[in-house]
Amino acid sequence: LDLDSWSHAIPGRPGTILVAGDKKAQFENELNAIGAEFTVETENIKELLDLEDKLLSDASRKLTLTWTLFMESLLHAREWVTLPATLYAIHKLVIDVTEQDLLQDIDWIVLPIANPDGYVHTHVESRFWRKNRATGYMINDVCAGVDLNRNFDTFWSQASSNLVCSDTFHGRSGFSEPETSIIRDIVLEHKDRIELFLDIHSFGSMILYGYGTGQLPQNGLFLHLVGVQMAQAIDAVKMSWNQDYIVGNVALVLYEASGSAMDYAKSVGVPYSYTFELPGLRFGLGGFGFLVDPDFIEQAGFETWEGIKAGARYARNNYRQRRSVK
Ligand SMILES: [Zn+2]
Structure with a gap:
């Protein structure tokens, strides 16, 4: 034997x-x-x-049928109120779960601090710092940093600055910075499954879609309609002093901008890609919109989550239709 x-x-x-x-x-x-x-x-x-x-x-098999929502905040360091939006979403997905369907049907990828060095700098040195902290471009030890939302390679350098000291300096080339390269790698790894991409910024109460050149993507009408659904969901619970959200193409509503995270995600095939600009009023007044009313911190998370939920549910149904998934 x-x-x-x-x-x-x-x-x-x-x-x-x-x-x-x-x-x-x-x-x-x-x-x-x-x-x-x-x-x-x-x-x-x-x-x-x-x-x-x-x-x-x-x-x-289940994994390839599950779609993905990617969400990030603080790509621009000084936009502090964007962090509560992603943290609140995590809280609602992990601790205070009231939306079971959004947990069952979706793989969530959440990147709360997309620009960590810049964020630290806003705490210890300069509250209104926007860029990352790259030192390789400095002239006589001044002007650090690259605007990460101009450093993605979609339309790179077409509507951004070549000047190192500018707040919209686009860097040496598309993806010259580690922060943008990492986001690129995450998006590429999951690009066939990401249905909705949300880059959370402040300020201005806007939901923006691409392209930053003013050219509209093929599904521009649907981008707009889903944007309006998200905006209406937020407006329904917003603080009375904040204005209604504006929805539109970024170049038409705000300004031309190339090399953005939103346009990159769109260009590699994510159907629904948006930049949120959270409200920026302080005690109902104008002023420097990066400093919001402290009472608004929790509200920013709460109301933005209403918009995210609306977008997520639309995207889920759309993904199922496209893949004929029951
Ligand atoms: Zn921003």
């Missing part, structure tokens, strides 16, 4: 022996003949392995 010892055999101790299915009966007879005690651990390992294969392939 040709046998495999499953574990290292020690004389005088019990051992585990792997027996082929067709030799099991013969082996048991021999053990009985010499009076050895034994138990059978698994009747049929092949059955077990087949079951495991099936479970694994079911799980991976």
Whole structure:
């Protein structure tokens, strides 16, 4: 009888022996003949392995049918009120779960601090810093940083600054910065599954879509309609002193901008890609919109989540239709 010892055999101790299915009966007879005690651990390992294969392939099939929502904040360091928007979303997805359907049907990718060095700089040095903290471009030790939302390679340098000291300096080339390269890698890894891409900025109460050159994507009408749905959901619960959200193409509503995260996601095939500009009023008044009313911090998370939910549910239904998934 040709046998495999499953574990290292020690004389005088019990051992585990792997027996082929067709030799099991013969082996048991021999053990009985010499009076050895034994138990059978698994009747049929092949059955077990087949079951495991099936479970694994079911799980991976489910993964390719699940769509993904990507959301990030603080690509611009000084836009502090954008962090509560992503953190609130995480809170609603992990701790205070009230929207089961959005958990079951969606893989969420949330990047709360897309520009960590810049964000630290706004705390310790300069509250209104916008760019990252790249030092490789400095002239006589001044003017650090690249505007990360001009550093993606879609229309790179067409509507941004070549001047190192400018707040919209676009860097050496598309994806010259580690922060944008990482976002690119995440998007590329999941690009066939990302249905909705949200880049949260402040300020101005706007939901913007591409392209930053003013040219409209093929699904421009639907981009607009979904944008309006998200805006209306936010407006329904907004603070009375804030204005209604404006929805539109970024170049038409705000200004031309090239190399943005939103346009990059759109250009690699994400159907619904937006930049949010959260409200920027302070105690209902104007002023420097990066400094919002502290009472607005929690509200920013709460009301933006209403918009995200509306967009997520639309995108889920749209993804199912496109893939004919029930
Ligand atoms: Zn911004």
